[in-house]
Amino acid sequence: MVLILEDIQIGWICALTIEASTRRIYTYGRINLKTGDGFHNIAIAQLPLAETGKASAATVAKDMRRTFPNIKFGLMVGIAGGIWSCGIDVRLGDVVVGVSDDNGSGVIQYDHGKYLQDSAFVQRGMMNKASKLLRTAVGIVQRNHMCKIRDYVTSLNSPKIRRFAHRPAHDYLFEPRYTHKVKGRSCRYCASDRLRNRPKRSFTYPAIHYGPIASGDAVIKDALFAQTIQEEHGVLCFEMEAAGLDAFPCLVIRGISDYADTHKNDDWHPYAAAAAAAYAKEVLAVVPSTAVAQLPSIAIRSKNLHTGPAYMASLREQEQIRQMRASQKPKLTSKNLHTGPAYIASLREQEQTRQYRESKKRGKGGGCTVM
Incomplete structure (x- = not known):
């Protein structure tokens, strides 16, 4: 498959890079439509090692808009720290899709706002929402899942994905006030009687949740703080990049790799990342390529861009x-x-x-x- 810059219409941004490189390198791919009568050409960009966060994400998105003259929208796909509650059963390996019930933004920048004298912090950070075309596609996939049509499960069960990202056996969630006891990734020395009592699931594939995603400048390892933000804004998980993509209309999709507490580890990272990517692929597979072609480009045109x-x-x-x-x-x-x-x-x-x-x-x- 030979592509030129003008062929790319969709940008896919990943927060974590596999190779220790300081350069932004594009990987090109093609996603076939579910109807079998078309495809999407996409460019995938990974943030450089040790450069996660909204500033780096904003730079990568700007580079994409300058590089591809026909780019129409983007996807932000990666992992996040989840927040479990009795009302919304978010667990490790699940996927959270950044959408809002009131047709507003699916991403909330929880640490952006103002402090008023004799008053609490007033949050003011609402991000640009995904395009109507993407939100419609999410609705189609959501209805398909209600009919037990889950293409992402098939993708996760493929031998290639299972070699790269097998599903871990254990999902530990401790009480909010119980902190990690021994420095290191393992929770083997944490008290089992402080685990939260959650009902067993009747399935092992990732559940898909739809709701606001919290984005900010810090890794959240405080279950009590996370619980407070969840109660205020109804968010389902925390991540660090989407807040930098306000000028890059995109859908944010996150796999839950750990909880927003002190017990963080990397065991679920590959599986959560694969689950988010499989869901993103399923969304794009129901977006008509003809509809994408009709969207206006979001490319940046600069007088200095076409020189040098x-x-x-x-x-x-x-x-x-x-x-x-x-x-x-x-x-x-x-x-x-x-x-x-x-x-x-x-x-x-x-x-x-x-x-x-x-x-x-x-x-x-x-x-x-x-x-």
Whole structure:
């Protein structure tokens, strides 16, 4: 599969990187539609090692918007610290989707606001909500799950995923006031009589929860604080990147890798990350590619963007790919000149080229132009 920058319409951002690299490297992929009549070209970007947080996420999102001229929306996919309650049974390995019941933002920046004299802290951080197209897709997937159609479960049970991210056997949740006793990841020295009494589940696959996600600048390892934020805002988990994506319309999807308490460890990280990715793939699989093509681009157009050696090198590489594509096309004959697939493909490519040139003209004035 050979892609050029103009082919990418969806950006996928991951918070944790596997390779110890300080460079932002894109991985390209294709997700087929559930109907079998189309696909999405996506670019996946991972935040550099030791650069998690909203500032780094904002930088990566801005880089994406500058790199891909036809990008339409994004996904923020990764792990988070969950908050269990009697009302909402959030457990390790589950997935939380950042949506709101009142059609508002699915992400709350809990540490952004103001302190008033003789008054409590007033929270004011509500993030940009996901596009209507994505929210509609989430609704479709939610209805499918009610009908016991869960494609993400099939993905998690594939041999490849199970080798990378097997499901751990134990899910420990301690009382909020009981803190971790021995430094290290294991809870083997923590008192078992301080575990919370939760009903057993009748299934082992991840449950999907829909509700607000709390985003801030710190890792939360305080169960009492997490409980307070949950009671105030109804949030289901805590993470650190989505607050930096207000200018990047996206859907936030998080796998629960631990609880927001002192007993954090990495045992569930791979499985939770795989669960979130499997759900994200299921959402994109029900989004029509024709609908994505009709959305306005959120790419950044700058007067300095199309100058300099880096951009010129990119242009040369793109032209080489175009020439390679052209050389692979079947020759037109008088028989199929106006009917064959080669002619249709040629027309489609000409139209894409015309639209791209027009979009460049519209963005030529400098600053930021949203198409």
